[in-house]
Amino acid sequence: MQQIFKSLFPELPDSSRIWLHLANRKLVASEEQFLKEELTVFLDSWSAHGKRLQCNATLLFSQYLIFSVDENIESASGCSIDSSVHFAKRMGSELGIDFFTRLEVLVVEGNETRLLSYFDALAQKVPFINPQITQLSELRSMQC
Numbered sequence: 001m002q003q004i005f006k007s008l009f010p011e012l013p014d015s016s017r018i019w020l021h022l023a024n025r026k027l028v029a030s031e032e033q034f035l036k037e038e039l040t041v042f043l044d045s046w047s048a049h050g051k052r053l054q055c056n057a058t059l060l061f062s063q064y065l066i067f068s069v070d071e072n073i074e075s076a077s078g079c080s081i082d083s084s085v086h087f088a089k090r091m092g093s094e095l096g097i098d099f100f101t102r103l104e105v106l107v108v109e110g111n112e113t114r115l116l117s118y119f120d121a122l123a124q125k126v127p128f129i130n131p132q133i134t135q136l137s138e139l140r141s142m143q144c
Contacts (some may be wrong), residue, residue: 004139005142009056012070014137019081021065021088021099022106024115031095032062042087048077057084061113064106064129065091065099068136105131 009016027035039057044055054070067084069076088099105117105128121128133139 001071002025004060008058008060008066008140009068009136012054012056012068012136013072014135014140016068016136017076017134018136018139019067019084020129020131020133021067022101022129023063023065023092024098024101024104026062027059027095028062028114029099032059034057035065035091035095038087038091042084046080046083048074048080053080060129061106061108063113066139077122079116085129098111102131105129 006097017083036059039059043055043057046055051074053076055068057065057067059065065088069080091097092099101115102122103117105121107114107116107121107126109126116124116126116128118131127143129142130138
């Protein structure tokens with residue numbers, strides 16, 4: 001799994017900022033396709049103070065929506081961050097899914113993933129995607 005993280009957003013530097021949105025369930029193929037199409041449209045217009053952001057986003061493991069912005073070029077503003085949150089909420093509403101799961105983490109074991117409470121994941125010492133990371137370098141260096 002580490003290779004997935006290392007090669008994520010190759011056009012963006014390690015210092016890029018990231019935002020993670022964990023869904024309460026995996027998306028099925030048709031939902032994932034719809035989300036990716038909508039994500040392309042969103043990213044093409046994502047801007048801060050009228051300036052287009054150098055950005056990318058993806059859905060990992062059919063469950064983790066990840067946005068990234070190279071803030072060396074243009075910083076994400078409060079309004080631009082809000083627009084990504086609104087995008088995730090709108091997609092959640094349209095797909096009947098919650099992208100704001102905050103009490104659980106995504107545990108990665110081999111090729112399998114599952115949701116587990118944050119505290120149980122810590123207690124069991126299982127590898128999981130840390131929802132508190134804020135830089136792309138942190139995600140790229142994960143050892144899942």
